[in-house]
Amino acid sequence: xxxxxxxxxxxxxxxxxxxxxxxxxxxxxxxxxxxxxxxxxxxxxxxxxxxxxxxxxxxxxxxxxxxxxxxxxxxxxxxxxxxxxxxxxxxxxxxxxxxxxxxxxxxxxxxxxxxxxxxxxxxxxxxxxxxxxxxxxxxxxxxxxxxxxxxxxxxxxxxxxxxxxxxxxxxxxxxxxxxxxxxxxxxxxxxxxxxxxxxxxxxxxxxxxxxxxxxxxxxxxxxxxxxxxxxxxxxxxxxxxxxxxxxxxxxxxxxxxxxxxxxxxxx
Amino acid sequence: xxxxxxxxxxxxxxxxxxxxxxxxxxxxxxxxxxxxxxxxxxxxxxxxxxxxxxxxxxxxxxxxxxxxxxxxxxxxxxxxxxxxxxxxxxxxxxxxxxxxxxxxxxxxxxxxxxxxxxxxxxxxxxxxxxxxxxxxxxxxxxxxxxxxxxxxxxxxxxxxxxxxxxxxxxxxxxxxxxxxxxxxxxxxxxxxxxxxxxxxxxxxxxxxxxxxxxxxxxxxxxxxxxxxxxxxxxxxxxxxxxxxxxxxxxxxxxxxxxxxxxxxxxxxxxxxxxxxxxxxxxx
Numbered sequence: 001x002x003x004x005x006x007x008x009x010x011x012x013x014x015x016x017x018x019x020x021x022x023x024x025x026x027x028x029x030x031x032x033x034x035x036x037x038x039x040x041x042x043x044x045x046x047x048x049x050x051x052x053x054x055x056x057x058x059x060x061x062x063x064x065x066x067x068x069x070x071x072x073x074x075x076x077x078x079x080x081x082x083x084x085x086x087x088x089x090x091x092x093x094x095x096x097x098x099x100x101x102x103x104x105x106x107x108x109x110x111x112x113x114x115x116x117x118x119x120x121x122x123x124x125x126x127x128x129x130x131x132x133x134x135x136x137x138x139x140x141x142x143x144x145x146x147x148x149x150x151x152x153x154x155x156x157x158x159x160x161x162x163x164x165x166x167x168x169x170x171x172x173x174x175x176x177x178x179x180x181x182x183x184x185x186x187x188x189x190x191x192x193x194x195x196x197x198x199x200x201x202x203x204x205x206x207x208x209x210x211x212x213x214x215x216x217x218x219x220x221x222x223x224x225x226x227x228x229x230x231x232x233x234x235x236x237x238x239x240x241x242x243x244x245x246x247x248x249x250x251x252x253x254x255x256x257x258x259x260x261x262x263x264x265x266x267x
Numbered sequence: 268x269x270x271x272x273x274x275x276x277x278x279x280x281x282x283x284x285x286x287x288x289x290x291x292x293x294x295x296x297x298x299x300x301x302x303x304x305x306x307x308x309x310x311x312x313x314x315x316x317x318x319x320x321x322x323x324x325x326x327x328x329x330x331x332x333x334x335x336x337x338x339x340x341x342x343x344x345x346x347x348x349x350x351x352x353x354x355x356x357x358x359x360x361x362x363x364x365x366x367x368x369x370x371x372x373x374x375x376x377x378x379x380x381x382x383x384x385x386x387x388x389x390x391x392x393x394x395x396x397x398x399x400x401x402x403x404x405x406x407x408x409x410x411x412x413x414x415x416x417x418x419x420x421x422x423x424x425x426x427x428x429x430x431x432x433x434x435x436x437x438x439x440x441x442x443x444x445x446x447x448x449x450x451x452x453x454x455x456x457x458x459x460x461x462x463x464x465x466x467x468x469x470x471x472x473x474x475x476x477x478x479x480x481x482x483x484x485x486x487x488x489x490x491x492x493x494x495x496x497x498x499x500x501x502x503x504x505x506x507x508x509x510x511x512x513x514x515x516x517x518x519x520x521x522x523x524x525x526x527x528x529x530x531x532x533x534x535x536x537x538x539x540x541x542x543x544x545x546x547x548x549x550x
Contacts, residue, residue: 008356012364016351019367023428025392029385041395053282083395084284090444091281103282110293112479116504116524118293120517144292151285176277205375207490208504212511214301225377225490226512229497233388236494239380247373255366 030054030241050212057238066223067242072155073135073210073219074203077142078196081150084143086192088152090180094163104152111148118144119209126213137213141202149202150195155193158184188214194257201250287506291348304522315518324509325523329491329500333419335502339421343481344423344474347432351440352462371430380494384408387419387495410499418491420500427491428484432477439473440466475542482534486527503527 022059029037032048057063091097092104120142131140161184169179183256203219208221218226224239231239284499304315319325350368354361382529386392394404407415411450414518451461467474498509503523511520 005356008358010351011353012358012360015346015353016364018426019370022386023370026382026385027518029392040390041398042390042392044392044396044399048501052430084288087281088285091278095276095278097276097278097280097282103286106289110289112483112531112535113293113525114483114504116487116507116530117300117521118296119522120507120511120521121296121303122292123511124303124517125296125299142293144289147285147288201373205373205378207375207377208508211508221375222376225382225493228494233384236381237385240378240385244382245373245377247370247378250373251370253367255369 004087016140026237026240026244027238030057031208037234037237052233053238054241057235057242060235062218062223062227063220066218069135069138069217073142074200076139077146077203078199080143081198081199082154082192084176085147085150086154088151090158090184092151092155093158102209107148107151110144115141115145115206115209119212122209122210129195132213133215133217135214135217138210138217138219141209141213142190142199142206145206146199146202147208151200152194153195154188154192154263157188157195160191161187189255194254195196197250197254200245204246220265276370295296299343300521300525303518304525307518315516318516319357319519319522319526322506324498324501324506324517327528328503328506331500332486332503335420335424335488336482338417338476339424339485340481342421343425343429344477347429347436347477348497350429350433354437355440367456368433369430371427372434374427375490376424376427376488377484377490377494379423380491381421383419383426383491384412384495392530397506408496408499416496416500419495424485429465431484432481435473435477435480436470443469471542475538478542479535479538482538483531484536486531522524 028046029042030053031049032042032054033045033048033052033053036048036050037053058067092100115191118141121133122137126137127170131137165183166179169183170176174182205221206219207221207225210219211226214222221243224236224243226238273370307314354365358364384391388394389404389408391408393407397404404416406412407419408486409416447465447469448461451465456464487504489502489508492502492516493505494498499504501509504527507520507527510516510523544548
């Protein structure tokens with residue numbers, strides 16, 4: 001029994017190392033000076049930490065703009081996906097309507113649709129409507145990708161809010177909107193926030209569509225991706241760290257929610 | 268209640284915006300895409316499809332994509348299942364382990380490619396470590412070493428995308444009462460017997476969802492290979508991008524995209540058929 005406990009601990013540590021060491025190494029590479037990156041063999045310990053590589057990266061053409069575009073696109077996608085998706089999620093959780101099953105099936109199917117099938121035709125549609133190479137184009141694509149998940153997640157969240165409380169508010173004379181805003185929304189808020197984080201992550205990470213739909217107004221990953229072939233290694237490492245860093249924060253932000261949703265084994 | 272019942276139910280108003288939005292951004296591009304692939308300036312044509320099929324890169328990309336799925340998925344599911352079972356043993360520092368195991372959920376395949384580039388590149392960390400140990404270095408990503416190049420992509424994808432399977436399996440395991448396992452243990456089942464005959468059958472729906480999702484997502488992988496190998500290891504979606512961007516031919520690009528869509532549909536239907544519960548498990 002004791003041997004088994006130790007084996008379990010060792011297994012966990014091995015997998016954690018597999019997950020964590022690459023993160024450590026990309027941070028090490030991106031925080032080394034260009035001179036020490038040219039040495040071989042590279043040092044595996046942070047003996048020569050410098051912001052030189054990162055600051056060169058951030059000052060390169062298109063990077064600051066790309067960062068700004070990424071944030072704009074991400075936040076707009078979150079807003080638009082919630083604006084369209086929340087009411088649908090609420091309807092799915094609370095109302096019976098004809099075609100409900102068909103609607104849910106459509107959501108599941110669209111979630112499985114490869115991004116690449118949409119991107120190239122959308123480029124043509126956006127070219128003819130004047131939306132090509134704007135952040136709006138990318139926002140529309142990302143909202144489409146996030147919408148099915150937003151509807152499904154928010155409907156699951158609304159199902160978790162007791163129906164009786166909402167009905168009580170209605171009986172005491174609140175309008176449906178007031179009942180929603182004052183009773184349902186506060187309880188659903190943490191879940192909605194987590195769903196917003198998921199949407200932002202999806203938009204932050206999406207490379208292909210953003211690269212195809214824009215030329216000058218690129219998001220950060222699209223900018224890094226399209227200049228990949230012509231950029232020095234140091235630039236690529238810095239780009240890698242810039243793309244990975246938010247992931248650590250996003251997951252830490254929704255970790256509590258992940259644990260609530262999936263983690264009762266951890267208690 | 269004296270108010271007249273509205274003619275259109277409220278639910279319709281609530282879901283209508285999402286339906287319109289999805290029609291505009293899924294259905295319309297899909298129709299445009301099919302038209303793009305099979306018709307040119309002079310009406311219907313198979314020229315683009317033939318051009319796609321005549322391109323040697325297309326067949327290489329198809330082969331590599333298929334090979335990636337066949338090699339990656341079994342490894343990924345074995346690792347994810349191990350991780351989920353380890354966590355079910357309530358190890359020490361479970362919260363920390365869990366956090367680091369799910370961090371890759373928020374990492375894109377481009378970022379994963381760049382992370383592993385720092386390790387596998389000629390003057391990278393793997394060769395540096397080997398050099399420190401006196402073992403000499405190796406060109407992992409060189410065109411002349413297709414096997415190690417392919418394995419580098421497999422490792423990067425294993426690192427990035429296993430967390431999705433892991434999370435789905437952990438969620439599935441939560442739904443299985445511990446009583447089942449304890450009952451089996453009372454009747455003398457060993458740990459492996461309990462995993463094989465109690466946990467795995469109960470996990471079937473989670474495994475099915477994870478398999479479908481992961482296959483479709485693996486069909487879409489491309490930036491990780493691009494970041495690690497350039498075009499030395501072409502994948503299907505990467506070829507779409509090549510045709511669209513470098514070769515400026517959106518028609519062939521959509522043709523390849525439709526192949527990806529067709530493969531996704533075939534894979535999804537295949538798994539649903541294959542994993543339909545047999546008569547002995549139902550009930």
